[in-house]
Amino acid sequence: MRQQLTIKPIDKFSILKKLTIEEFAPRANEYDTTYTFPKENFQALFRTGLNAPTISAEFGGLGLGNNRANIRDLWTMTTEIAKADMATARCWEGHANALMLLDNLATYAQKEKWFTGIVQRGDIWTVWSGEPLLKIPGQTQKIGTTVIKTEEGYIINGSKVFCSSASGANWANLLVNLEGSGGARHADGSPESVIMLACDLSDPTISFDDSWWKPMGMRGSVSYKVNFNNTFIPFGNQIGKPGQFLLExxxxxxxxxxxxxxxxxxxxxxxxxxxxxxxxxxxxxxxxxxxxxxxxxxxxxxxxxxxxxxxxxxxxxxxxxxxxxxxxxxxxxxxxxxxxxxxxxxxxxxxxxxxxxxxxxxxxxxxxxxxxxxxxxxxxxxxxxxxxxxxxxxxxxx
Structure with missing residues (x-):
């Protein structure tokens, strides 16, 4: 039986406001002009105990969520971060959303494994689905992933785009479709065909294409194109049940x-x-x-x-x-x-x-x-x- 952590209450709003004024806002222009991930901002969130907003208090987080009668606190924090830097807020959104999925849908063993990295080491997570199937003028290559099920897990090939925090995150919750490309947003198959896979982004079969991300704004969100080349993800990294993301x-x-x-x-x-x-x-x-x-x-x-x-x-x-x-x-x-x-x-x-x-x-x-x-x-x-x-x-x- 896991011993419950004793969490000292913190004034998250005052701490965050101090961070956004003294650190996030002064750094915003640099992240924008250099198209770089706001690494120092996430380090500051970790340093002050704010980097696990949607993880249950049992595991060392702030315990915020739609089903916790406190979701407004999360949105207030998001607004405060966005006042300083909207690109950092986008990365924060993806991180908080990924942790929310883990907190609600992962097994207890998965939570113990991944939450330790977040709470104790400051690991950064994100959620990636983007696989737009319609081409735009000048686009020559298709975007999308294919998934092959093996005896021990899944093999992912192809690409995703709008992958926020690409060069800064440690893990991504991949929304992929067993019936073909499209992820969760763009596919037309059955809901049960969409699964969620926790992907270790240090895997050498994964590469980041920063040339794809030259936008007019939100540059620091580093929402690159990410390529998967026979990337293996074991069954133990599957989050929730097939179709659960869409059905719920x-x-x-x-x-x-x-x-x-x-x-x-x-x-x-x-x-x-x-x-x-x-x-x-x-x-x-x-x-x-x-x-x-x-x-x-x-x-x-x-x-x-x-x-x-x-x-x-x-x-x-x-x-x-x-x-x-x-x-x-x-x-x-x-x-x-x-x-x-x-x-x-x-x-x-x-x-x-x-x-x-x-x-x-x-x-x-x-x-x-x-x-x-x-x-x-x-x-x-x-x-x-x-x-x-x-x-x-x-x-x-x-």
Whole structure:
């Protein structure tokens, strides 16, 4: 019987705020300009005991989750990190999501094995699914993986893209499809065909293609293309049951966290604008007053949307929480984008010239809000309201 750890309570919000102000924000520009993983930020999270947010307290984590009546705490932490650096927030999201899957779906033996590395050594995890099947202009090679089942495990070949934390993570939870390419998001096969495999990223059969990741924003998320060349993963590294990720709609638990990151970017833009206006002593400009008012309302509205979703999760009203989560994802994107526009109009062209943080925020928010198609998301919400069949995890049109 494993002896339960005695965890000393910590003031996670105060500690994190200190980190974001003193360390994360000053480093954001460097990660952006060099396209590098925010390694030092994760080391700081580990040093201060914040690197295991969604691991149960029994194993040394903070014990946050949708089923723990405290999910709003996780989203608040995500927003705070995103205020300093949205790319770091993206890597944090993937790490927290991976740990949440392990905490809820892994066996006890798997938890003891992997949680030790996270809590005691600062191991970093992520979740990778991206295998878009449709080609874009100029694309010559297909993207996707194939899976062969052997007597002892699985052999993975092919590639995934949008692999956040690629050069910084130690482990990845791979969402792969036994029926062909597509991962969890893009495949059309049976839900049971999608399995989750814990992959040790130090495996020499895995290679990272950083040439694929030359984006306008979110550069520090290092969301490379990752290639697998006969990568073997034993049965002992399979997480949960086949199809469990899709059948239990685990993606819906994470959707509001995208909004939490959008909100962090919007808050950073808002705070920069206030500083800019005060510096120029333009507080009495009526047009500035209008824009500041709209920004303040947008920020408050976004917080209220997240509060509402968290309250539903806390009450275990899962169906309503999942439906509202999509509304949160959609509406906070609109609020954050509007806030950014108000900031740019208020601060002018010089705010879009480096080293202004608004220049980076505008690039990061523009790219990250395209993680999902908000037209399809809005249609999904409409289908939900009308009682029509819909995919509330990935907003597929079929």
């Amino acid at each position: 709609e685990w993606q819906t638990r994470w959707i509001p966290q995208y909004a939490a990151t959008f909100l962090g970017g919007a808050q950073a833009a808002y705070e920069y604008t206030l500083t800019h206006i005060e510096k120029q002593q333009r507080q009495q400009d009526p047009f500035i007053q209008h824009r500041i008012a709209k920004m303040a309302i947008n920020i408050q509205s976004a917080h209220m949307w997240l509060d509402n979703a968290a309250n539903l999760w806390d009450k275990n009203n899962i169906d309503a929480a999942q439906a509202i989560g999509n509304m949160v994802r959609y509406q906070v994107e609109q609020l954050a984008s509007q806030t950014l526009e108000h900031a740019i109009h208020s601060c002018g062209a010089r705010s879009l010239i480096q080293p202004s943080p608004l220049e980076r925020i505008s690039r990061d928010l523009t790219l990250y809000t395209r993680h999902d198609n908000d037209d399809q998301l809005l249609a999904t919400i409409g289908k939900s309201v009308l009682g029509a069949s819909h995919d509330r995890s990935f907003f597929k049109t079929k």
